[in-house]
Structure formats: C-alpha cells, structure tokens
Amino acid sequence: MKCKQIRLLLAVSPREWSAAERALVEAHLAACPRCAELAREYVSQERRIASLPRPGLSPEREEAVLARVRREAGWLRWRMRLSNALAMAAGVLLALFLGLTVSALPRRALIAVTPPTATPELWSVATTPAPTAAPRSTPPANHRSTDPLILVDNGPRSGMSPPEPYAHRDLYTILGQGDYRLRYRFDTEGMEPMSRLESPPLTAEELDGVALLIVPWTSCYAAGGNAGGRMVTYDFNLTVEEAKVVREYVAGGGQALFVLDPTYQCDFGALSLLGIEAEVTRAVVWDDEGFHSAEGRLNNRSFLLAGQHRFQPVRSLSGEAWARLDGQDALAVEPIGQGRVVVLGLPFLVNGMRLVPPTADQGQPAPLFTADNLAFLVAVVEELTGAPSGLDVEAILWEERKGALHEGIMQLEERLSAWTPERIAWAAPHEDERQVLADQVTALRTRIAEAREQLAGLEAEPDPARYQAVRGILAEVLERVNQIEVKYAPWAYESREARQARRLRPWLLGLLAGAALLSIAAWRVRRLDRAPATWARQWAALLPFVVAALLLVVHLLAAADLIGFRLRVGGYPLHRGGVWGYAALALLATLVFFKPGVSSLTRLALPLLVSLTLMQAHLLTDLVGAEYATYRDYEGEIALMANLGVAMAFCLAGVLYRRPRWLAVMAGVHLALVFGVMGGNSLAYALRDGFEPWQVYAVALPPSPLPYLVILYTLSLLAARPVRQPTYWGVLALLLSLFVAGGTLQFILGFTWVDSSAPAFFDWLNNLILIPLLLAMGVLSGAYQWHVRRAATGRLPLITPLAATILLVGLAALIMPSLLAPSHLPESGAAMPWRSADFQVPLNAWTVLLPIARVLAASAPWLVLLTITLQVWQLMDRAQGATPSIPGRVRRWLLALAVSYALLLTGAVADEILTSPQPHWVWASPWEDPRIRVLGAGLASLLSVAGLTAWLNRRAGPGRWGGVVYGLMLAVQVPAWLLGLGRLRPLSGLSVLLTWPPGISFLPVRELVSSGLAMLALAALIGHLVIAGRVLVLREGRGDPLKSRVPPP
Amino acid sequence: MTLEEEFQALFSTYQHAITGYLSNLLDDTDRAQELAQETFLRAYCALARGARVEHPRAWLYRIATNAARDHIRRARRVQWLPLLDDDRDPALHQSNPSEALADRLVVRSVLVRLAPEYRIPLLLHLSEGLSTAEIGLILGISRDAVKMRLYRAREQFRQIFRAINGQEIEETSNEV
Structure with missing residues (x-):
C-alpha cells in the first residue's frame, strides 16, 4: 500500500479502522519512518484539539432558551395559521395574474379575404365646396393696372419628387401659370449653406407700373444669411435697400401682399422695415395634428396665421373682413400712404408637398392645394389686382387629384413590395397560413395594378366616376395592407394586444409583486428560528437576491410579452424557436433560483446569464436567416461591451469570493454562448456561401468578444486561485503584450484583406473597447490585490454590498444595449423602409425598466469610483499608521491623480469647445478647420497623459512589476487616445457628471453611455494607481503576504 | 412525551457539547453561546413543525454547523484589511x-x-x-x-x- 493511502487512513481516528486496516497501518509504519513521524504528529494534533476547553451554556442563556421555547409554543399555532393565510392570499394573487395574462393573450385568426364593408374616406379632396365667387370691389383710384409681380425666393421647386408626371408645385409656380410675372431671387435652389444673392436687387424702376407685389416668405435661412451684410431678415428676402424701395412703392399707391407660411417659424422683420409694427404673439410649432400655426399682431391688430384650416369663401376686400378663422382675422390689411400692405398666412407654400401627417387621412397623401385654399389665394390676388388671374382653378385641382392618386399608388406599391417571399415565410411559419398571406399579397398587387390602369384612363379627360373608382380601390388595398401589417408585422403599429399589454402591465407587475411579498411574509412568519433583532440584517442580506429574483420575474414577463403579445425586443424580429428557448431558459433559471441548496453566487448570476442569452439570441436573428436583420458592426460593438461587462461581473465575483470552480463554470457557459453564436453564424454563412477566411477572423479576432473574454477569464482564474504576485503580474503583462502584438498583426494582415469588414489596426486601436478592457483589468488587478491579503484566511463569505455591486456591474453592462438601442437601431432600419416603424414603440419589459436602467447605468461608475476612493482612503490611513515615509508618497500619488484629472478635464472641455457643432459663433471662425481641432484635442490628450506619466516617473515608481504593467497600460492608452481624437468626445459629459449629477438625465443616451465609459476609464486609472501604490507599500512594508503565509491547498 | 419534554431532554443532553463545539469552531465564546441558543431554538421550531429526527446528535450538530456557517457568512461584511502584515496574533x-x-x-x-x-x-x-x-x-x-x-x-x-x-x-x- 502506498504512503498516500496510509496517510488517508491516519487522518481518521484509529477507532474507525477495521482490523485489516489497523494491521496494514501498523505494518507500514514499522517500515516507513516518514509516515511514522506523521502518525506521531497526528496523534499530537488529536491530543491538542481534544484538549480544547468546551464551555457549556451559561445559566442565563439556558433559562432564556427554555423561556423562549415556552413562549414560542403559544405563538406557534397562531403563526402557522397566519402563514397559511398569507400563502393563500399570495396564491389568489398569482391566480389572478395568470388569469389576466391568459385572458389577454390574442386569439389568432386568419385575415378574411373578403373586401372591407366600408370604404374610408382617404382623400378629402373636394369635400369642401369650391369658393363662391366673391363680389369684387372697385380697386383704389390710383391703382396701376399692369401685370402683378411675384418675388419668388429661389429657383422653381417644381420638379421635385415625384418628377413625373405629377410633380409637386408650389403656389407661386401655379400662379405663374396665369397672368403673373415671376421674379426669382436666386437662380439656384439656394438651400445650400452660404449661398449668395445672384439676382440683381429690386429697384423702383422695376416696380414702376406693377399692380401688385407679392412677397412670399422663404425658408432659405442659409441663402438669406448674412450675405455680404446686405440681408437683414430671413423671412422675406428683402434687403434694407429693397425694403425702402417697397415702402416707397406702396406709399405711392402700390399694393404689397406678404404671404407667411405658418408651417415654419417666421417673424415680421421685413414688415418692420416698412414701418409696420409687427410681432408674433403665439406660435404653435408643431401641434397635435402636426401643423404649425401662429398668431400675429400688426399695428396692435391681431390676426391668425392659419395652419391646418381650410378657408371659407372669400368676401370682398371692401367688407369687414375677408376671412375669419376661430373668430380671428386670417388676413391683415395695413394702409401706407396711398397704397396698402396685405399680410396673409397660408400653409405649405414653399414646396407644395402633398404628404400630410399620418393622423389625417390615415397617412395617405392628400392634395395640398385644396379648392378653398388655392381659390382663396387666387381670389385675394384678383381682388388686389382688380383683374382676373387667368387661371383655371378647376383644372389645376384636377391635376392635383391625379397626383395624389399617383402617390397613393406608389406608397401602397412600396409597402406591398416589402412582402417578399422570405419575409412572408418568416412572418407566417405555418404552411397554410403562409399560403393565405401570399395569396392576399398577390391579390392586392393585382388590385394596385388595376388602379394604375384606371389612373392612366383619367389622363384623357376628367372623369369623376373613374376617379372615385380608383379611390375605392386604393381605400380597399390600404385597409387590407394595414390589416396584414398589424397582424404579421405588429411592431409597425401598436396593436390591440400591445395596447392591452401596456395597460395590463402595471397590474400584472403589482399582482406579481404582491404575491411575492405575501409569499415572503408567509415564509418569514413560518420560520421561527430567527430572532427578531436580526431581521433587519437579514433583509439587508436578502436585498441582492430580491433584486435578482425580480429580474428573473422581468424576464418571465418579457417572455410572456414576446410570446403572448408577439412583441419584439430591440425592434428585431426574433426567431420563434429562439423566443420559446428564451422563455424556457427564464423559467428554468427561476426554478433553479428557488431550488434549495443552490449557491448564492449562482443565484445572483442567473439573471445575468438569462439576459446574456437574450442578447445572444438577438444576434442569432442573423444566424436563423432573417435577411433583414443584418448583423452590423456597431451591434457587434454593443454586444462586445455587454459581454465584457458581464464577464467582469463574473470575474469579480469569482476573484473576490475565491470561487475558481464557479468562475470556470461561468466562463465556460459564457464562452460557449458567444462561441456558439459567432461560430454558428460563420458556419451558417460558410454553408450558404462557401468558406471564406473572414468567417474565421470574425470569430477569433476583435471585435469578436472571444479574445477579450478569454483574456479576462484567464486573468481571473489565475487571480481566483490565487498565485504569487510575480506570476500574476507577469501573466498580465504577457496578455497585454500579446494583445498589442495581435492588433499589430491584424494591422499588417489588413493590408492584404479585401473584405471591408476586416478590422484594421487603427480601428482596433481606436475602439472604445480598450477602455472597458483596461478598466476590467485594472479592477480585476485591484480585486486580486485585495484577495491576496486574505489568501490564507480561507474562502470569503458572500458580502451583501459587494454582491450588490457586482450584480449592478453586470446589470449595467447588460442594459447598455437597451440604452443604445434608440440611437443606434433606427440606423439599421434606414435601409429597410418597412422596418423603420420597428423602432417606434418598443413595448416590452425593457421599456418598463428603461428609466431604472438609466439611473443604474449612471450610478454604476459612481459606485466604482466611490469604492476605489474609499480604498485609497483606507490605504492612506493604514499607511500613515505604519511607516512614516509612506504618507508622503501616498499624498504624491493623490496629487498626481488630481493633476492628471484636472488635465483630463481640460482636455475634455477643450474637446467640447473645439468639436461641438452647436455654437454658431464657431462656424465662421478659424476653429472650424479640422486641423486646428485635431491639434487642439491632440494637445490636450498629450498634456493629460504626458503630465501624469511625467509626474509618476518623477518620484518612486510603483515597483518593478507594477511599473511594467502600468507602463504597458499607458503605452496602449496614449496612442489610442492620440489616434482616436474623436474618442475624446465621451469625456465631454464628464463636466456634467462632476458638476451637476442630476444633469445626467438630460444628456442624450449616447452621451450618457460614453460619459459613463469615460468615468469608468477614470476609475480604471485610479485603479491602476491603487495597484501601483499597493505594490509600493507592500514592498517597503512587511513584504508580500503570500510569502509568509501558507498557500491554499 | 410532550414536545416540550422531548426538547428539554435533548437540550440537557447536548447543550454542553454543542456550545463547546461552537466555541472551538468560532474561537469566540460569546458568539458560541448565542449560536448555541439559536441552535436549540431552531431545533425546537423544527420539532414543532413535526420534523422527524432519527439521529438527534448528528441532527443537532448539523443545525449548529449551519448556524455557524451562516454566522461566518454574515459576520464578514465589508472589512478593510490592514495594509501591513497582520500575521501577528495578539493572543x-x-x-x-x-x-x-x-x-x-x-x-x-x-x-x-x-x-x-x-x-x-x-x-x-x-x-x-x-x-x-x-x-x-x-x-x-x-x-x-x-x-x-x-x-x-x-x-x-x-x-x-x-x-x-x-x-x-x-x-x-x-x-x-
């Protein structure tokens, strides 16, 4: 028998040996002096331990126990009853929850192919009767009856899309078809910034003999902008000199019609030049109906600049008023000398767009020039000029009607074209349902073709009957397309089920929360083995687990949303199998969570794992062949960040709680998830398109999360054990070196890659992922240092605040994609029009969590910073009490930190000033030169990092290995910051964070996240300093504690 | 035998052993007294709930061990470690x-x-x-x-x- 087996026997007390074992042991001990020595030591050990004193309970405690038992006996029955009642109440609430959920599930029914019973009014053309001809008053005596002149701001906008055959026309273009003369102010469209006046200025000679001058409002802010200082107002395109000319023209008996467009912000600057006191008293920029309107005052008379209103028949100019809207004048007349200035508001003058907001006419195009609207303007002009316009209003309107039909057909064709066979296959996975849907789409396309034919027939002559027929067809198709999209693309609309879900959610959540609370109460009441004095502490200890349990409940709710209400996460259509898999996983995780005996860390990790799976499932949409959910680069970055954050949470837990096995399992699960998705994706592509090298690169190289995760988990497994410090620092340095070398290799290889998706060195170096990676390494190193101190004291028990922090880190990382979703995801839908609506109503559990998520994400960096600051504080305290030479060094570290921090802030502020496009004064300044910006930002970065480095090197360094590691980190950071100058932008939110924390809620989401990252990077920097400081102190103090302690077995 | 009598028999038999065990396990006599008290209260509650106990000795040690583990787990909240080596045991x-x-x-x-x-x-x-x-x-x-x-x-x-x-x-x- 070998020594080891004998020693195992020796470890057990001899009273448990069998006779055979005893003989074996005795024989072996006689022959093996080392085992004999060990046996003697074991005997001595047993003697020592057995001789330890064994005090009994004190009499007071004995009495206390017995008294308590007597007391508890009375309460016992009552508590059991109460517990049962609470449990029953919880059951009732749960049953209510389930009942409501089941009753709210939508009933699936195929869309009937029967035509709709009623045809909605799609286009309200001609619903208002054409204006009655108003009796015309006699023009003023000194009226000059020659041709009217219209000043048009730009070149003609006619011809804007759709180009043919029904181009959009603005009102002035239409007027120009009559007996009017158009005088364009600009030869070009003039919408480009800094355009210059290109037509000669208006002169008195030109206005001589003009019956009416129409001065329309213009939208060309840039065109009218300070062009050589000649233009003082944007609204009417009149220079100061021209305004004088116009005033003289009016005073001499001329008439000027100023037409405002209330669909845009406008003021009366040009009117002021004419000596008319004018102001806008109320402007509705964008009301519920999607229109603009404004109230103005002209020489103390108020009038309404109409927006959505259609004008009533025009009365005579000599009457009390021409038109009244909501009890207000819709037109203002001001005499100047012998002439008059008339001010009128009409909407959508500029480009004649046909589209009206979706709330009107169900989102379908309507002709803008309604009969009364156009007729009103024509009547006003005719009234002012005292001559017929020569325009055939009915003909114009007929053209517009045809144009509206044409656009309606185009829009419906576009919506139907999105229903490709692939999309139909995805939306209706069952064969019968798919066939019905395909047939419906085909039938609708046929109807649209029919409508187009009918429209062609209208070209020959106006045919009201045919026109109504086409409208009927379009109305029918529109309704059916809406039905199909509501049913098969519910994310495009808030369906009945979604509305129901939204209304139900608070109740469901309340019921669940109530059931959970009652269950806990029942459990607590039933448990009699806890003294009341410790309850508060127990509740505090329970908190992270309560949060984790709630998160699992949220997952269950989200799964219910996805399945029951067919909602989507992040706007992406998820694969049905994936959704069910997610639901099953959420359920399984919840069951495991409540299973007795599961370790606390596993319980805390469960919601993170489920979220991680959900995120991977989100990416899996590409894998399952949903072509329209193309995996994009930035989505990869988001996933990478989230993966890294969750990995960091796991690593921190594994290291701080010294659970290498647990960590290994988590690492395995995480890596398997990531590798499964990335590798599976590549495999799917390889099977479909054939093998390409990038399919391997995409899995193995950045921005794939795999290398980052491998680095983190390797480092953490090493630290969780833990090893001696030189080994740890050496491996860390090696990993970082390999990482840099890998990036360089990628750069070299990148020269030969044709594929644009191949990551290049600069992309890699500039990538923001470096910051969280370095942060993770810094924090892990700090955790390792902390852990090393406890190496000989055994496994660290679960500490509630620490566990909560770790949970928070993971949660914040996972929520990051949701935070980024509103700003990022619409981009992916941009190329796919039918998906653009995906992102409008993200109704799911994440929506409920979003406000909380923002707070959590915002507070996570603060928590990290606070923790590290406390650590530094403690370090300083300890150091002060131990060695007199240390406080000076610690102060220097802190001073260096403050200096570098101030420099970083300076850099951030400089970056903000130099790169922000918002301040107008920057536009015309030399700072808009990108080279200046690059120089400034680069200088700020260089100063920040160089100042810090110089200061650190001035004094004693952080020790050999600490110096190497820290130097390496700086070596990576410096070029990354220098080359990625644009990446300094994240620091711009830092000043908000530091000076006014509540202001964070006003930051845009991307700014918020990037500021959080910057904060984390700062925390990493402090972490580096702490590491370096600790190494220094340890070297000068009692030395490495591991060397004087017994390593763990 | 009533529940109370059954418990008192257990208590008088094992209270000394359990307290001594906890004292040596935790190296803290006061805490050991508290936990021993808690152990017996837990035992009583379990008996009150109708728990069947086949090996009372092992059962009591198990309760005591769990109580001690809970204590160790909860006792260590956020603790800042001394920077300098803390190997020196004052005892x-x-x-x-x-x-x-x-x-x-x-x-x-x-x-x-x-x-x-x-x-x-x-x-x-x-x-x-x-x-x-x-x-x-x-x-x-x-x-x-x-x-x-x-x-x-x-x-x-x-x-x-x-x-x-x-x-x-x-x-x-x-x-x-």
Missing part, C-alpha cells in the same frame, strides 16, 4: 503565558486560519468524537469525501502550526 504575545495556555492559543489560532470546510470536520471528528459517517450526514457529503477533507485539514493544520511555531521561536530568539 500569542501575552506576558508570560503558561505553556498549556500558549499551546491552546496556538491551536485556536491555527484552527481559525483553516477554511471552514476543513475546520468543521476536523473539530467534529477529533474534538467531538463524531464518526466519519456522522460527519458525512451533517455536511451532506460522502464518507470518502469526509476522509479526504480530514486528511487535508490535518495537513493544513500541521503546516500552519509549524509556521506559527517557527515564527514565534524566531521572534523569541530575536528578543533574547
């Missing part, structure tokens, strides 16, 4: 301790340094005299696993004991 540096007391202090010091997963079986086996089968029952592990833990616990105990003794000898010689 070892009392003025003129008797040899037996010093030995006892060293043993306790060594026990405290053992991880709970090793400390518990070692004490149950050597101090409380429980068999490996009973310990397996208490800890919920197999008998072989108990033996392996015992072996590791003894090895750790031996090494730490040597290390502390060696350090003490070195410091004593320096003082001389």
Whole structure:
C-alpha cells in the first residue's frame, strides 16, 4: 500500500479502522519512518484539539432558551395559521395574474379575404365646396393696372419628387401659370449653406407700373444669411435697400401682399422695415395634428396665421373682413400712404408637398392645394389686382387629384413590395397560413395594378366616376395592407394586444409583486428560528437576491410579452424557436433560483446569464436567416461591451469570493454562448456561401468578444486561485503584450484583406473597447490585490454590498444595449423602409425598466469610483499608521491623480469647445478647420497623459512589476487616445457628471453611455494607481503576504 | 412525551457539547453561546413543525454547523484589511503565558486560519468524537469525501502550526 493511502487512513481516528486496516497501518509504519513521524504528529494534533476547553451554556442563556421555547409554543399555532393565510392570499394573487395574462393573450385568426364593408374616406379632396365667387370691389383710384409681380425666393421647386408626371408645385409656380410675372431671387435652389444673392436687387424702376407685389416668405435661412451684410431678415428676402424701395412703392399707391407660411417659424422683420409694427404673439410649432400655426399682431391688430384650416369663401376686400378663422382675422390689411400692405398666412407654400401627417387621412397623401385654399389665394390676388388671374382653378385641382392618386399608388406599391417571399415565410411559419398571406399579397398587387390602369384612363379627360373608382380601390388595398401589417408585422403599429399589454402591465407587475411579498411574509412568519433583532440584517442580506429574483420575474414577463403579445425586443424580429428557448431558459433559471441548496453566487448570476442569452439570441436573428436583420458592426460593438461587462461581473465575483470552480463554470457557459453564436453564424454563412477566411477572423479576432473574454477569464482564474504576485503580474503583462502584438498583426494582415469588414489596426486601436478592457483589468488587478491579503484566511463569505455591486456591474453592462438601442437601431432600419416603424414603440419589459436602467447605468461608475476612493482612503490611513515615509508618497500619488484629472478635464472641455457643432459663433471662425481641432484635442490628450506619466516617473515608481504593467497600460492608452481624437468626445459629459449629477438625465443616451465609459476609464486609472501604490507599500512594508503565509491547498 | 419534554431532554443532553463545539469552531465564546441558543431554538421550531429526527446528535450538530456557517457568512461584511502584515496574533504575545495556555492559543489560532470546510470536520471528528459517517450526514457529503477533507485539514493544520511555531521561536530568539 502506498504512503498516500496510509496517510488517508491516519487522518481518521484509529477507532474507525477495521482490523485489516489497523494491521496494514501498523505494518507500514514499522517500515516507513516518514509516515511514522506523521502518525506521531497526528496523534499530537488529536491530543491538542481534544484538549480544547468546551464551555457549556451559561445559566442565563439556558433559562432564556427554555423561556423562549415556552413562549414560542403559544405563538406557534397562531403563526402557522397566519402563514397559511398569507400563502393563500399570495396564491389568489398569482391566480389572478395568470388569469389576466391568459385572458389577454390574442386569439389568432386568419385575415378574411373578403373586401372591407366600408370604404374610408382617404382623400378629402373636394369635400369642401369650391369658393363662391366673391363680389369684387372697385380697386383704389390710383391703382396701376399692369401685370402683378411675384418675388419668388429661389429657383422653381417644381420638379421635385415625384418628377413625373405629377410633380409637386408650389403656389407661386401655379400662379405663374396665369397672368403673373415671376421674379426669382436666386437662380439656384439656394438651400445650400452660404449661398449668395445672384439676382440683381429690386429697384423702383422695376416696380414702376406693377399692380401688385407679392412677397412670399422663404425658408432659405442659409441663402438669406448674412450675405455680404446686405440681408437683414430671413423671412422675406428683402434687403434694407429693397425694403425702402417697397415702402416707397406702396406709399405711392402700390399694393404689397406678404404671404407667411405658418408651417415654419417666421417673424415680421421685413414688415418692420416698412414701418409696420409687427410681432408674433403665439406660435404653435408643431401641434397635435402636426401643423404649425401662429398668431400675429400688426399695428396692435391681431390676426391668425392659419395652419391646418381650410378657408371659407372669400368676401370682398371692401367688407369687414375677408376671412375669419376661430373668430380671428386670417388676413391683415395695413394702409401706407396711398397704397396698402396685405399680410396673409397660408400653409405649405414653399414646396407644395402633398404628404400630410399620418393622423389625417390615415397617412395617405392628400392634395395640398385644396379648392378653398388655392381659390382663396387666387381670389385675394384678383381682388388686389382688380383683374382676373387667368387661371383655371378647376383644372389645376384636377391635376392635383391625379397626383395624389399617383402617390397613393406608389406608397401602397412600396409597402406591398416589402412582402417578399422570405419575409412572408418568416412572418407566417405555418404552411397554410403562409399560403393565405401570399395569396392576399398577390391579390392586392393585382388590385394596385388595376388602379394604375384606371389612373392612366383619367389622363384623357376628367372623369369623376373613374376617379372615385380608383379611390375605392386604393381605400380597399390600404385597409387590407394595414390589416396584414398589424397582424404579421405588429411592431409597425401598436396593436390591440400591445395596447392591452401596456395597460395590463402595471397590474400584472403589482399582482406579481404582491404575491411575492405575501409569499415572503408567509415564509418569514413560518420560520421561527430567527430572532427578531436580526431581521433587519437579514433583509439587508436578502436585498441582492430580491433584486435578482425580480429580474428573473422581468424576464418571465418579457417572455410572456414576446410570446403572448408577439412583441419584439430591440425592434428585431426574433426567431420563434429562439423566443420559446428564451422563455424556457427564464423559467428554468427561476426554478433553479428557488431550488434549495443552490449557491448564492449562482443565484445572483442567473439573471445575468438569462439576459446574456437574450442578447445572444438577438444576434442569432442573423444566424436563423432573417435577411433583414443584418448583423452590423456597431451591434457587434454593443454586444462586445455587454459581454465584457458581464464577464467582469463574473470575474469579480469569482476573484473576490475565491470561487475558481464557479468562475470556470461561468466562463465556460459564457464562452460557449458567444462561441456558439459567432461560430454558428460563420458556419451558417460558410454553408450558404462557401468558406471564406473572414468567417474565421470574425470569430477569433476583435471585435469578436472571444479574445477579450478569454483574456479576462484567464486573468481571473489565475487571480481566483490565487498565485504569487510575480506570476500574476507577469501573466498580465504577457496578455497585454500579446494583445498589442495581435492588433499589430491584424494591422499588417489588413493590408492584404479585401473584405471591408476586416478590422484594421487603427480601428482596433481606436475602439472604445480598450477602455472597458483596461478598466476590467485594472479592477480585476485591484480585486486580486485585495484577495491576496486574505489568501490564507480561507474562502470569503458572500458580502451583501459587494454582491450588490457586482450584480449592478453586470446589470449595467447588460442594459447598455437597451440604452443604445434608440440611437443606434433606427440606423439599421434606414435601409429597410418597412422596418423603420420597428423602432417606434418598443413595448416590452425593457421599456418598463428603461428609466431604472438609466439611473443604474449612471450610478454604476459612481459606485466604482466611490469604492476605489474609499480604498485609497483606507490605504492612506493604514499607511500613515505604519511607516512614516509612506504618507508622503501616498499624498504624491493623490496629487498626481488630481493633476492628471484636472488635465483630463481640460482636455475634455477643450474637446467640447473645439468639436461641438452647436455654437454658431464657431462656424465662421478659424476653429472650424479640422486641423486646428485635431491639434487642439491632440494637445490636450498629450498634456493629460504626458503630465501624469511625467509626474509618476518623477518620484518612486510603483515597483518593478507594477511599473511594467502600468507602463504597458499607458503605452496602449496614449496612442489610442492620440489616434482616436474623436474618442475624446465621451469625456465631454464628464463636466456634467462632476458638476451637476442630476444633469445626467438630460444628456442624450449616447452621451450618457460614453460619459459613463469615460468615468469608468477614470476609475480604471485610479485603479491602476491603487495597484501601483499597493505594490509600493507592500514592498517597503512587511513584504508580500503570500510569502509568509501558507498557500491554499 | 410532550414536545416540550422531548426538547428539554435533548437540550440537557447536548447543550454542553454543542456550545463547546461552537466555541472551538468560532474561537469566540460569546458568539458560541448565542449560536448555541439559536441552535436549540431552531431545533425546537423544527420539532414543532413535526420534523422527524432519527439521529438527534448528528441532527443537532448539523443545525449548529449551519448556524455557524451562516454566522461566518454574515459576520464578514465589508472589512478593510490592514495594509501591513497582520500575521501577528495578539493572543500569542501575552506576558508570560503558561505553556498549556500558549499551546491552546496556538491551536485556536491555527484552527481559525483553516477554511471552514476543513475546520468543521476536523473539530467534529477529533474534538467531538463524531464518526466519519456522522460527519458525512451533517455536511451532506460522502464518507470518502469526509476522509479526504480530514486528511487535508490535518495537513493544513500541521503546516500552519509549524509556521506559527517557527515564527514565534524566531521572534523569541530575536528578543533574547
């Protein structure tokens, strides 16, 4: 028998040996002096331990126990009853929850192919009767009856899309078809910034003999902008000199019609030049109906600049008023000398767009020039000029009607074209349902073709009957397309089920929360083995687990949303199998969570794992062949960040709680998830398109999360054990070196890659992922240092605040994609029009969590910073009490930190000033030169990092290995910051964070996240300093504690 | 026998052993008294709920062990560790301790340094005299696993004991 087996026997007390074992042991001990020595030591050990004193309970405690038992006996029955009642109440609430959920599930029914019973009014053309001809008053005596002149701001906008055959026309273009003369102010469209006046200025000679001058409002802010200082107002395109000319023209008996467009912000600057006191008293920029309107005052008379209103028949100019809207004048007349200035508001003058907001006419195009609207303007002009316009209003309107039909057909064709066979296959996975849907789409396309034919027939002559027929067809198709999209693309609309879900959610959540609370109460009441004095502490200890349990409940709710209400996460259509898999996983995780005996860390990790799976499932949409959910680069970055954050949470837990096995399992699960998705994706592509090298690169190289995760988990497994410090620092340095070398290799290889998706060195170096990676390494190193101190004291028990922090880190990382979703995801839908609506109503559990998520994400960096600051504080305290030479060094570290921090802030502020496009004064300044910006930002970065480095090197360094590691980190950071100058932008939110924390809620989401990252990077920097400081102190103090302690077995 | 009588029999039989076990396990007499009290209250509640107890001794030790584990888990909240080496045990540096007391202090010091997963079986086996089968029952592990833990616990105990003794000898010689 070998020594080891004998020693195992020796470890057990001899009273448990069998006779055979005893003989074996005795024989072996006689022959093996080392085992004999060990046996003697074991005997001595047993003697020592057995001789330890064994005090009994004190009499007071004995009495206390017995008294308590007597007391508890009375309460016992009552508590059991109460517990049962609470449990029953919880059951009732749960049953209510389930009942409501089941009753709210939508009933699936195929869309009937029967035509709709009623045809909605799609286009309200001609619903208002054409204006009655108003009796015309006699023009003023000194009226000059020659041709009217219209000043048009730009070149003609006619011809804007759709180009043919029904181009959009603005009102002035239409007027120009009559007996009017158009005088364009600009030869070009003039919408480009800094355009210059290109037509000669208006002169008195030109206005001589003009019956009416129409001065329309213009939208060309840039065109009218300070062009050589000649233009003082944007609204009417009149220079100061021209305004004088116009005033003289009016005073001499001329008439000027100023037409405002209330669909845009406008003021009366040009009117002021004419000596008319004018102001806008109320402007509705964008009301519920999607229109603009404004109230103005002209020489103390108020009038309404109409927006959505259609004008009533025009009365005579000599009457009390021409038109009244909501009890207000819709037109203002001001005499100047012998002439008059008339001010009128009409909407959508500029480009004649046909589209009206979706709330009107169900989102379908309507002709803008309604009969009364156009007729009103024509009547006003005719009234002012005292001559017929020569325009055939009915003909114009007929053209517009045809144009509206044409656009309606185009829009419906576009919506139907999105229903490709692939999309139909995805939306209706069952064969019968798919066939019905395909047939419906085909039938609708046929109807649209029919409508187009009918429209062609209208070209020959106006045919009201045919026109109504086409409208009927379009109305029918529109309704059916809406039905199909509501049913098969519910994310495009808030369906009945979604509305129901939204209304139900608070109740469901309340019921669940109530059931959970009652269950806990029942459990607590039933448990009699806890003294009341410790309850508060127990509740505090329970908190992270309560949060984790709630998160699992949220997952269950989200799964219910996805399945029951067919909602989507992040706007992406998820694969049905994936959704069910997610639901099953959420359920399984919840069951495991409540299973007795599961370790606390596993319980805390469960919601993170489920979220991680959900995120991977989100990416899996590409894998399952949903072509329209193309995996994009930035989505990869988001996933990478989230993966890294969750990995960091796991690593921190594994290291701080010294659970290498647990960590290994988590690492395995995480890596398997990531590798499964990335590798599976590549495999799917390889099977479909054939093998390409990038399919391997995409899995193995950045921005794939795999290398980052491998680095983190390797480092953490090493630290969780833990090893001696030189080994740890050496491996860390090696990993970082390999990482840099890998990036360089990628750069070299990148020269030969044709594929644009191949990551290049600069992309890699500039990538923001470096910051969280370095942060993770810094924090892990700090955790390792902390852990090393406890190496000989055994496994660290679960500490509630620490566990909560770790949970928070993971949660914040996972929520990051949701935070980024509103700003990022619409981009992916941009190329796919039918998906653009995906992102409008993200109704799911994440929506409920979003406000909380923002707070959590915002507070996570603060928590990290606070923790590290406390650590530094403690370090300083300890150091002060131990060695007199240390406080000076610690102060220097802190001073260096403050200096570098101030420099970083300076850099951030400089970056903000130099790169922000918002301040107008920057536009015309030399700072808009990108080279200046690059120089400034680069200088700020260089100063920040160089100042810090110089200061650190001035004094004693952080020790050999600490110096190497820290130097390496700086070596990576410096070029990354220098080359990625644009990446300094994240620091711009830092000043908000530091000076006014509540202001964070006003930051845009991307700014918020990037500021959080910057904060984390700062925390990493402090972490580096702490590491370096600790190494220094340890070297000068009692030395490495591991060397004087017994390593763990 | 009523519930109360049954409990009182258990209490009078095992209260001394359980308190002593907890005292040695935690190296804290006051805390051991508290936990012993809690152990018996837990036992009473379990009996009140109708728990069937086949091996009362192992059962009580199991409750006590769980209570001690809970205590160890909760007692260590956020604790800032001393920056400088904290190997020096104040108990070892009392003025003129008797040899037996010093030995006892060293043993306790060594026990405290053992991880709970090793400390518990070692004490149950050597101090409380429980068999490996009973310990397996208490800890919920197999008998072989108990033996392996015992072996590791003894090895750790031996090494730490040597290390502390060696350090003490070195410091004593320096003082001389």
